[in-house]
Amino acid sequence: MEKQHQLLSKIATNERHGENSPYFDGWKAYDSNPFHPTDNPDGVIQMGLAENPLSFDLIIDWIKKHPTASICTPEGANMFKDIANFQDYHGLREFRRAIAKFMERVGGGRVTFDPDRIVMSGGATGANETITFCLADPGDAFLVPSPYYPAFDRDLGWRTGVRIIPVDCHSSNNFQITKAALEAAYDKAQQDGINVKGLIIANPSNPLGTTLDRETVKIILSFINEKNIHIVCDEIYAATIFSAPNFVSIAEVIEEMDCNRDLIHIVYSLSKDMGLPGFRVGIVYSYNDAVVHCARKMSSFGLVSSQTQYLLATILSDEEFVGNFLAESSKRLKKRHSIFTKGLEQVGISCLKSNAGLFVWMNLRHLLKEQTNDGEMALWRVIINDVKLNVSPGSSFHCIEPGWFRVCFANMDDETVDVALKRIHAFVGEQKEREMPKKTNCWKKIFGSASHLVYLKRVLDLHM
Ligand SMILES: Cc1ncc(COP(=O)(O)O)c(C=O)c1O
Numbered sequence: 001m002e003k004q005h006q007l008l009s010k011i012a013t014n015e016r017h018g019e020n021s022p023y024f025d026g027w028k029a030y031d032s033n034p035f036h037p038t039d040n041p042d043g044v045i046q047m048g049l050a051e052n053p054l055s056f057d058l059i060i061d062w063i064k065k066h067p068t069a070s071i072c073t074p075e076g077a078n079m080f081k082d083i084a085n086f087q088d089y090h091g092l093r094e095f096r097r098a099i100a101k102f103m104e105r106v107g108g109g110r111v112t113f114d115p116d117r118i119v120m121s122g123g124a125t126g127a128n129e130t131i132t133f134c135l136a137d138p139g140d141a142f143l144v145p146s147p148y149y150p151a152f153d154r155d156l157g158w159r160t161g162v163r164i165i166p167v168d169c170h171s172s173n174n175f176q177i178t179k180a181a182l183e184a185a186y187d188k189a190q191q192d193g194i195n196v197k198g199l200i201i202a203n204p205s206n207p208l209g210t211t212l213d214r215e216t217v218k219i220i221l222s223f224i225n226e227k228n229i230h231i232v233c234d235e236i237y238a239a240t241i242f243s244a245p246n247f248v249s250i251a252e253v254i255e256e257m258d259c260n261r262d263l264i265h266i267v268y269s270l271s272k273d274m275g276l277p278g279f280r281v282g283i284v285y286s287y288n289d290a291v292v293h294c295a296r297k298m299s300s301f302g303l304v305s306s307q308t309q310y311l312l313a314t315i316l317s318d319e320e321f322v323g324n325f326l327a328e329s330s331k332r333l334k335k336r337h338s339i340f341t342k343g344l345e346q347v348g349i350s351c352l353k354s355n356a357g358l359f360v361w362m363n364l365r366h367l368l369k370e371q372t373n374d375g376e377m378a379l380w381r382v383i384i385n386d387v388k389l390n391v392s393p394g395s396s397f398h399c400i401e402p403g404w405f406r407v408c409f410a411n412m413d414d415e416t417v418d419v420a421l422k423r424i425h426a427f428v429g430e431q432k433e434r435e436m437p438k439k440t441n442c443w444k445k446i447f448g449s450a451s452h453l454v455y456l457k458r459v460l461d462l463h464m
Pocket residue numbers: 050122123124125126149202206234236269270271277281282
């Protein structure tokens with residue numbers, strides 16, 4: 001094994017892929033025993049995947065009605081030669097135009113995007129790596145407010161050699177990014193002799209499901225201007241907003257204040273907002289000409305297939321469809337979020353208040369045996385192995401407070417949500433039974449087992 005290891009490069013074999021983290025372990029647990037309502041009803045339910053298939057029917061319906069949009073239908077095959085042969089790294093002009101218009105619409109019509117600044121990449125994953133390659137050298141660092149998307153470690157650092165420095169955020173202010181937290185992380189890096197090249201934020205946040213308000217975006221912009229470092233704003237969840245406040249893109253805020261636009265870069269993707277992660281459509285949008293130029297050269301490594309560009313150019317140019325799709329998608333996410341959070345509330349589980357995303361940030365601190373990372377991992381193992389739900393522990397998002405878990409709610413059908421909630425209810429009921437104080441033993445003698453007491457309490461609650 002050791003010998004085999006030496007055959008490969010240090011970059012390929014370094015640990016920064018993060019494959020051995022609990023985040024990916026949960027996926028493996030699901031892969032080896034996946035839930036199926038009839039074939040494997042006791043299997044693991046996948047709640048660790050931020051996928052959004054809730055509005056697929058609308059896209060499928062559109063595709064059926066527009067057979068010429070694809071080069072692989074009898075109606076569209078006359079375009080096959082041109083499109084299959086196309087490999088220009090600028091991308092199809094219609095595609096760039098359609099993506100720019102879509103981003104404008106998602107930004108509430110208050111922003112404009114220039115199609116000539118759209119650079120393609122293989123999903124936001126590729127886009128985040130490309131922009132990091134353009135901005136930083138090995139050993140340089142990016143600040144990232146925590147808790148943050150675990151794969152940032154891989155995307156920003158694995159192959160580029162760039163370091164990530166977390167900006168610690170706290171539940172006491174709902175994990176908001178503050179100037180003090182940014183300054184503290186920056187100063188610490190300076191003291192350690194680390195060259196900070198930028199800050200990357202996800203807005204809306206993964207895992208919090210919250211959006212940055214205008215004031216916070218301004219604070220962030222002042223901070224990066226003052227330090228003369230870059231900001232990369234990953235807006236991959238921009239159209240998953242399902243309740244107020246609205247999404248405020250960084251593109252909108254830079255119109256309202258004086259800032260050096262050469263430092264501003266946006267990453268976008270259709271993986272979440274349209275639910276198309278398999279299409280691998282990622283975008284780097286930079287206000288810096290040199291970065292656009294450089295990222296475009298690099299995009300040869302992760303172009304979006306011309307077949308996909310062609311199809312999406314037509315779908316996204318249908319403004320009526322896009323309007324309906326965005327409105328309906330947000331309505332469905334709102335409904336699912338409400339069903340799920342209400343189901344959790346019934347057994348006393350609260351989540352961080354959120355208005356976006358495909359997940360909730362669930363607070364299970366009260367179920368930890370000890371308030372440490374070990375306590376969190378012990379509970380996580382019970383949830384994976386016994387309750388058989390793949391949820392992701394907060395520590396894998398570099399959350400500094402134990403007891404938070406990210407739970408995805410959009411990647412399954414209504415029936416599976418129901419099964420997941422039933423399992424959570426049963427689990428919390430069991431925990432309560434175990435913790436019933438000895439005092440209640442005399443009541444147990446009168447009423448029977450503790451589960452009857454829990455039941456009795458629920459009945460009383462219902463009637464109060
Ligand atoms: C914040 C964030 N950025 C990037 C990605 C990667 O997305 P893609 O599938 O477009 O590569 C994800 C996926 O979960 C994400 O949550």
